[in-house]
Amino acid sequence: MFHLMPYRDLPSDFDKHYQSAYIDPVWFDVADPDKVGQYYNWTLDELIYAANAGMHGLCTNQHHQNVYGFMANPSLMGSVLARATQGQNVAIIQIGSTLPSTSPPTRIAEEYGILDCLSGGRLVAGFPRGLPTDATISNGVVPIDQRERFDEALDLTLKAWSAKEIFAWNGTHYQLPMVNLWPRPIQQPHPPIWIPGSSPTTVEYVTERDFNFAHLSYAGAKNAETLGDYYWDTVTKKGRDANPYRLTFLQLVGVSPTDAAAEEYAPHVEYFYHKLLHTPAYYQAIPGHQDYPSMMRQLKAPLRERPDTSVMTYKDFVDRGFVITGSPATVRDQLVEAVKRLRIGHLLTLLHFGSMPHELCLQNIDLFTREVLPALEDLWDDEWEDRWWPERLRAKRPMPAVAGGEV
Amino acid sequence: MAAADRRLNLWQGKVETQVLVQGDGPPLVFLHGPWGLRADGDFIGRLAQTHTVYAPKHPGTTPGDPDAIYCLDDWLDLLVYYGELFDRLDLRAPAVVGYSFGGMVASELAAAMPERVGQLVLIDPLGLWREERPVTNWMILPEARCRQALFADPEGEVARGFFALPDDRDARADAQADMTWSLACTGKFVWPIPDRGLKKRIHRIGAPTLILWGEEDRVIAPAYAQDFAAPIRGARVELIAGAGHLPHLEQPDRVTALVHDVLRA
Numbered sequence: 001m002f003h004l005m006p007y008r009d010l011p012s013d014f015d016k017h018y019q020s021a022y023i024d025p026v027w028f029d030v031a032d033p034d035k036v037g038q039y040y041n042w043t044l045d046e047l048i049y050a051a052n053a054g055m056h057g058l059c060t061n062q063h064h065q066n067v068y069g070f071m072a073n074p075s076l077m078g079s080v081l082a083r084a085t086q087g088q089n090v091a092i093i094q095i096g097s098t099l100p101s102t103s104p105p106t107r108i109a110e111e112y113g114i115l116d117c118l119s120g121g122r123l124v125a126g127f128p129r130g131l132p133t134d135a136t137i138s139n140g141v142v143p144i145d146q147r148e149r150f151d152e153a154l155d156l157t158l159k160a161w162s163a164k165e166i167f168a169w170n171g172t173h174y175q176l177p178m179v180n181l182w183p184r185p186i187q188q189p190h191p192p193i194w195i196p197g198s199s200p201t202t203v204e205y206v207t208e209r210d211f212n213f214a215h216l217s218y219a220g221a222k223n224a225e226t227l228g229d230y231y232w233d234t235v236t237k238k239g240r241d242a243n244p245y246r247l248t249f250l251q252l253v254g255v256s257p258t259d260a261a262a263e264e265y266a267p268h269v270e271y272f273y274h275k276l277l278h279t280p281a282y283y284q285a286i287p288g289h290q291d292y293p294s295m296m297r298q299l300k301a302p303l304r305e306r307p308d309t310s311v312m313t314y315k316d317f318v319d320r321g322f323v324i325t326g327s328p329a330t331v332r333d334q335l336v337e338a339v340k341r342l343r344i345g346h347l348l349t350l351l352h353f354g355s356m357p358h359e360l361c362l363q364n365i366d367l368f369t370r371e372v373l374p375a376l377e378d379l380w381d382d383e384w385e386d387r388w389w390p391e392r393l394r395a396k397r398p399m400p401a402v403a404g405g406e407v
Numbered sequence: 408m409a410a411a412d413r414r415l416n417l418w419q420g421k422v423e424t425q426v427l428v429q430g431d432g433p434p435l436v437f438l439h440g441p442w443g444l445r446a447d448g449d450f451i452g453r454l455a456q457t458h459t460v461y462a463p464k465h466p467g468t469t470p471g472d473p474d475a476i477y478c479l480d481d482w483l484d485l486l487v488y489y490g491e492l493f494d495r496l497d498l499r500a501p502a503v504v505g506y507s508f509g510g511m512v513a514s515e516l517a518a519a520m521p522e523r524v525g526q527l528v529l530i531d532p533l534g535l536w537r538e539e540r541p542v543t544n545w546m547i548l549p550e551a552r553c554r555q556a557l558f559a560d561p562e563g564e565v566a567r568g569f570f571a572l573p574d575d576r577d578a579r580a581d582a583q584a585d586m587t588w589s590l591a592c593t594g595k596f597v598w599p600i601p602d603r604g605l606k607k608r609i610h611r612i613g614a615p616t617l618i619l620w621g622e623e624d625r626v627i628a629p630a631y632a633q634d635f636a637a638p639i640r641g642a643r644v645e646l647i648a649g650a651g652h653l654p655h656l657e658q659p660d661r662v663t664a665l666v667h668d669v670l671r672a
Contacts (some may be wrong), residue, residue, distance in 0.1 A: 143598060
């Protein structure tokens with residue numbers, strides 16, 4: 001289960017007052033710190049509840065200066081989850097800390113080392129590059145350097161995790177005289193690595209390195225055909241196998257007892273798309289964030305369409321497949337179809353979104369894990385081994401499953 | 408005299424640079440701003456009436472070599488690179504005219520290598536920072552606000568032309584790419600705050616200096632003109648009425664007259 005930890009009680013006219021969910025909302029004008037404390041606790045409670053209900057993985061993520069989701073340091077959340085799920089068959093999926101905006105990045109290598117030790121080898125090490133607003137505005141990273149810093153930081157992290165000798169690092173962006181990381185992860189040479197992305201350059205990078213590619217789309221599986229095709233074409237071209245577990249996909253899901261009852265998600269879906277995703281291009285498409293080939297692709301033949309979600313209603317989001325809501329049977333059928341069509345090995349389910357109250361989130365988790373998850377768990381297992389999952393969990397669960405984990 | 412393009416191979420063969428060369432007379436280097444050279448043709452033509460103008464594209468913005476930008480890491484690299492470019496063009500001490508980002512580069516070259524800049528014209532240059540009047544971050548502005556920041560008359564012909572894009576889909580994408588990549592490449596050296604410590608070095612400038620500033624510059628307030636002038640001995644300041652951040656585009660007659668005036672001296 002994936003969680004963004006959003007601000008759940010924005011005023012109804014928030015999107016009229018602010019051009020952007022990022023950067024612009026001033027804390028003292030919008031936020032109540034006691035409420036925010038409650039959100040962090042609910043978020044952790046919901047994820048722990050999901051683990052107890054049978055979810056296979058719990059996902060946290062890093063964002064800054066916004067109302068959309070503000071686990072500013074996901075390792076803090078991940079460490080609570082690792083501790084609370086001690087001994088359980090559930091992965092701690094950090095997807096994750098943003099290397100280019102942390103200096104030196106060995107700080108993240110250490111935090112992930114702690115999480116892997118603390119969880120008993122249950123870490124999935126996700127490495128997002130970071131949204132432009134996060135990396136370049138909140139953290140001051142030079143836009144055109146972001147990718148280069150990421151590449152160098154990940155190389156440094158991988159070496160720091162497994163090097164048997166103390167080494168010096170003389171890079172373009174980082175210089176360290178003596179690297180001898182404490183602690184190192186249990187999983188050697190490194191935990192499974194998942195990289196979120198949507199650009200051709202990231203697809204190629206991830207495929208070449210044989211990492212897991214995580215497409216964290218909010219447009220739904222129905223609209224992921226172009227990128228899915230591009231991804232699997234690249235996998236074929238690079239001579240990689242068609243193992244579905246190399247692909248992760250995020251989907252908003254709302255399960256209710258009946259199709260009619262699923263209307264209960266309507267205000268929270270609209271809140272999510274209208275208020276939380278209300279971020280203009282001038283903040284999210286800062287010049288240099290995309291490298292030249294990806295920028296040209298975006299201008300001439302985009303892999304990802306960006307529809308105007310501000311004018312769409314709940315019905316539109318459902319009809320156009322942005323969200324999958326309904327009875328367990330409806331959700332199950334749509335997810336099984338999507339998973340097979342896109343060859344998704346790991347399905348991240350966003351079971352909390354927008355203004356959804358705590359109780360509704362728990363119902364969603366309950367119905368999902370009981371009625372939907374069993375149909376997804378073993379879809380690929382007779383044919384493929386999940387090489388992007390913690391080894392100790394693979395052994396314990398011969399037929400791996402997910403929800404914020406894998407299918 | 409018609410403009411011609413020269414292509415230089417610099418920086419251990421890793422950076423291709425297109426230099427527009429136009430005119431006849433003493434050498435003048437023209438350094439463009441964050442948005443590229445696209446709109447500067449007319450002004451370069453005016454300078455070329457009395458000078459041989461060399462207008463290089465900043466590293467990474469030369470068509471066909473976008474990855475060149477990854478071969479220079481920082482501000483020091485950029486200055487040394489421009490020293491090399493001057494050498495390659497055999498320019499001993501040319502006049503240097505730069506606006507915005509190009510003005511910042513020109514200031515630093517004149518401060519770091521005073522003997523290599525004969526005369527200096529700074530048009531609304533970046534490079535200094537006032538806490539109470541921060542420079543507007545031009546890289547994260549929506550077009551409407553960018554237009555207001557750059558031009559005294561945001562709805563005027565010049566402003567509209569500056570952002571105009573071709574109708575043809577491919578040509579349109581190329582034009583957008585040219586501007587976006589130019590912002591990205593120049594931004595590499597100044598993000599997130601366009602202050603690389605020039606205030607510690609600016610007193611080294613020895614060239615006769617003219618500082619021009621659009622009275623309605625809403626990227627960098629005209630008050631900065633005095634901050635530039637104060638440490639430079641004999642610097643002359645002229646504020647340009649009816650102009651924003653790009654006075655050479657909005658008031659080309661006035662700017663050209665002032666530049667010619669100082670270059671003749």
